[in-house]
Amino acid sequence: MLLEIKNLHASIEGKEILRGINLSINEGEIHAIMGPNGSGKSTLSAVLTGNPAFEVTDGEVWFGGKNLLEMSPEDRSREGLFLSFQYPVEIPGVSMVNFMRSAVNEHRKYRQEPALSASDFLKLMREKRSVVELDSKLANRSVNEGFSGGEKKRNEIFQMAMLEPKLSILDETDSGLDIDALRIVAQGVNKLRSPKNSTIVITHYQRLLDYIVPDMVHILYKGRIVKTAGRELALDLEERGYDWIKQEVEE
Amino acid sequence: MQAEESYIDLYKQHAKTLGKSCSLLLNSKRDAAFEKFQAYGFPKANQEEYLHCDLQEALSIDYGLNLNRVKMPINPHDVFSCDVPNLTTKLFFVVNDQFYKKDKPAGLPEGVLCGSLNDLTRTHASLLEPYYTKLSEKSSDGMVPFNTTFAQDGVVLYVPAGVVIEKPIQLIQVLHGAVDLMVNRRLLIILEEGAHAQFLVCDHALSSMHFFSNQVTEIFVGKNASLEYYELEMDNTNTTRVSNTMISQDASSRFLMNGVTLQNGFSRNNINVRFDGEGADAHLSGMALAKNSQLIDNHLFIDHAVPHCTSQELYKYVLDDAAIGVFGGRILVRKDAQKTSAYQSNKNLCSTREAKMFAKPHLEIYADDVKCSHGTATGQIDETALFYMRARGISEQEARLLLKFAFTSDVLENIRLEPLKDRMRMLVEKHFRGELAKCAGCSAGNCS
Numbered sequence: 001m002l003l004e005i006k007n008l009h010a011s012i013e014g015k016e017i018l019r020g021i022n023l024s025i026n027e028g029e030i031h032a033i034m035g036p037n038g039s040g041k042s043t044l045s046a047v048l049t050g051n052p053a054f055e056v057t058d059g060e061v062w063f064g065g066k067n068l069l070e071m072s073p074e075d076r077s078r079e080g081l082f083l084s085f086q087y088p089v090e091i092p093g094v095s096m097v098n099f100m101r102s103a104v105n106e107h108r109k110y111r112q113e114p115a116l117s118a119s120d121f122l123k124l125m126r127e128k129r130s131v132v133e134l135d136s137k138l139a140n141r142s143v144n145e146g147f148s149g150g151e152k153k154r155n156e157i158f159q160m161a162m163l164e165p166k167l168s169i170l171d172e173t174d175s176g177l178d179i180d181a182l183r184i185v186a187q188g189v190n191k192l193r194s195p196k197n198s199t200i201v202i203t204h205y206q207r208l209l210d211y212i213v214p215d216m217v218h219i220l221y222k223g224r225i226v227k228t229a230g231r232e233l234a235l236d237l238e239e240r241g242y243d244w245i246k247q248e249v250e251e
Numbered sequence: 252m253q254a255e256e257s258y259i260d261l262y263k264q265h266a267k268t269l270g271k272s273c274s275l276l277l278n279s280k281r282d283a284a285f286e287k288f289q290a291y292g293f294p295k296a297n298q299e300e301y302l303h304c305d306l307q308e309a310l311s312i313d314y315g316l317n318l319n320r321v322k323m324p325i326n327p328h329d330v331f332s333c334d335v336p337n338l339t340t341k342l343f344f345v346v347n348d349q350f351y352k353k354d355k356p357a358g359l360p361e362g363v364l365c366g367s368l369n370d371l372t373r374t375h376a377s378l379l380e381p382y383y384t385k386l387s388e389k390s391s392d393g394m395v396p397f398n399t400t401f402a403q404d405g406v407v408l409y410v411p412a413g414v415v416i417e418k419p420i421q422l423i424q425v426l427h428g429a430v431d432l433m434v435n436r437r438l439l440i441i442l443e444e445g446a447h448a449q450f451l452v453c454d455h456a457l458s459s460m461h462f463f464s465n466q467v468t469e470i471f472v473g474k475n476a477s478l479e480y481y482e483l484e485m486d487n488t489n490t491t492r493v494s495n496t497m498i499s500q501d502a503s504s505r506f507l508m509n510g511v512t513l514q515n516g517f518s519r520n521n522i523n524v525r526f527d528g529e530g531a532d533a534h535l536s537g538m539a540l541a542k543n544s545q546l547i548d549n550h551l552f553i554d555h556a557v558p559h560c561t562s563q564e565l566y567k568y569v570l571d572d573a574a575i576g577v578f579g580g581r582i583l584v585r586k587d588a589q590k591t592s593a594y595q596s597n598k599n600l601c602s603t604r605e606a607k608m609f610a611k612p613h614l615e616i617y618a619d620d621v622k623c624s625h626g627t628a629t630g631q632i633d634e635t636a637l638f639y640m641r642a643r644g645i646s647e648q649e650a651r652l653l654l655k656f657a658f659t660s661d662v663l664e665n666i667r668l669e670p671l672k673d674r675m676r677m678l679v680e681k682h683f684r685g686e687l688a689k690c691a692g693c694s695a696g697n698c699s
Contacts, residue, residue: 049642052634077644089639093657102653103643110644142657159643 002027008059010047017043019223028195033202035220036242041202045171049083078110080166084156091143099143128161132188150181157188169200174208186211206238254310255292272320276372280384284399291393303577303609304548309491314433338670340421348434349404360414368405386469386497394493398435398467405437410446419449426456436466442476449479456487468496477505485514492518502528510537512547523552526560536565538662540682541574548577555588568599570606581613588618595625652683
């Protein structure tokens with residue numbers, strides 16, 4: 001098993017958002033997590049990647065057999081966890097090249113591999129850029145600075161391609177994308193799929209799941225997973241909305 | 252007036268000794284300056300301009316002054332090489348406050364004077380007489396007449412009309428001594444009409460004694476002339492530096508200054524620009540990087556005395572540990588200075604809770620057809636950016652370093668000498684990595 005979440009509780013500023021999440025993901029699987037606004041979807045991704053704004057109050061998370069919650073955010077990344085941010089951060093003055101070189105080489109150092117030479121690194125950048133058709137001009141700019149919404153999301157998948165994670169969490173990667181950008185991003189994710197790596201797709205709408213087909217769909221509501229089923233659940237939600245789920249839970 | 256007393260006595264008793272080896276021009280200005288110093292005294296922390304910059308402790312140290320002009324038994328070339336790779340410069344040294352005479356200026360265009368202030372005010376007295384103390388006389392800062400009272404040497408750069416100096420000139424000022432020492436440094440830079448020069452001044456302390464460096468720089472940029480002036484301070488933590496730089500700009504002249512404080516103890520830089528002719532442009536930028544309990548205070552004053560001039564200021568501070576930064580930026584647009592453009596920006600990063608920043612923008616506008624803006628902001632490292640970087644596997648320490656480095660990048664962009672820009676980038680990175688003590692250019696190895 002790649003990821004095992006047991007009874008995870010987390011809060012921000014004393015307010016409990018996650019109230020006992022249980023979730024297991026095997027290698028090679030794609031899981032979709034859906035749910036209405038405010039149900040805790042983004043909190044789950046933030047807690048898994050170690051965002052210091054959130055406090056874990058109970059539960060355990062095991063990642064590749066290691067205790068994830070005891071690791072720093074950087075070590076979680078180096079162990080193979082990747083988050084495609086819902087709102088990628090602009091970092092003026094830090095070039096994409098320097099940013100990625102630091103990241104790639106710190107991953108390599110962690111695996112006790114030598115740093116990449118400048119030419120090998122640039123070759124890798126070129127190769128991975130083509131996965132999401134990212135303009136070479138963007139790669140020479142500051143991280144996300146002045147990127148359009150679509151470019152930012154493509155840049156996230158580009159970074160994912162560079163770092164080759166075991167588990168990728170795509171947090172609302174479809175929000176703000178037009179249909180062409182959505183297709184490019186989804187194709188990028190599919191190209192990077194292997195029987196070894198897994199993906200969590202967090203989304204409000206079903207449309208991304210037309211392109212990235214999940215093995216399982218979970219519905220998160222009020223900080224708990226209230227329903228788990230196959231792909232058909234997503235289609236069901238598209239048609240009927242979330243109200244019937246809410247009603248079921250309230251009963 | 253306790254600290255002042257001993258220097259007042261010193262001058263009264265030793266005025267003759269002091270003037271013995273000096274030119275008539277230097278000596279002719281002493282008595283009037285001494286009067287002024289007695290009236291002003293040293294700057295005090297109860298004066299608004301020096302509110303966060305108390306010199307009292309530094310001035311309580313009993314410094315020696317080298318009034319008898321004893322030669323320092325060092326060859327600065329041997330103990331120090333501050334070469335900027337790929338930057339060919341005309342290189343000169345000042346050891347403490349004496350011009351190092353073994354360097355003969357060679358290969359400079361005809362008519363250019365670059366050398367000892369004491370010598371050149373002797374050989375070219377009538378040329379330099381109209382300039383020496385012309386700007387400094389107007390200063391109300393006690394450190395300035397103090398300097399004029401005690402100055403015995405320094406550096407002159409004179410560029411005649413229409414002459415363009417292709418290669419940058421680099422001046423390295425070293426502090427060296429076995430006792431606590433006060434030096435009074437003096438620079439006089441004159442560009443006549445249409446002249447162009449690039450001047451780089453690097454300050455270094457070669458021993459760990461207490462040093463007090465009191466510098467006065469007068470700069471005249473003539474009609475259509477352009478000067479790029481770079482300053483880099485890399486002294487030791489026991490150094491107090493007070494620097495007064497006064498610039499007069501004639502019509503359509505351009506002046507660019509970039510001042511970087513990388514390593515210091517206690518530094519106060521006063522920079523005063525006065526526009527004396529229309530259509531002139533001044534671009535002032537600077538960066539102050541401080542850690543431990545260092546203090547860096549930059550006070551800028553731009554006097555828009557005439558119409559159609561432009562000034563731009565960009566100053567950035569990165570403060571670690573319990574360092575203190577002070578920025579004062581005063582812009583005065585006088586009544587008739589229409590069509591003035593003046594922009595000021597001061598941004599600061601306090602990377603610990605103990606670091607302190609005092610910033611005071613100050614615009615006084617008496618003309619009605621002007622474009623002026625100012626902005627100052629002090630903050631911490633951006634936590635969302637920090638987390639984003641860590642989530643990509645970059646260690647917290649490295650991420651902080653990249654963010655601090657990024658913060659300073661636009662100041663470095665204002666350096667127009669590419670090799671110097673590369674060198675500065677390297678030095679700034681070393682500063683943030685805490686490796687600056689192992690300064691590569693310094694074979695003396697005892698910078699601290």
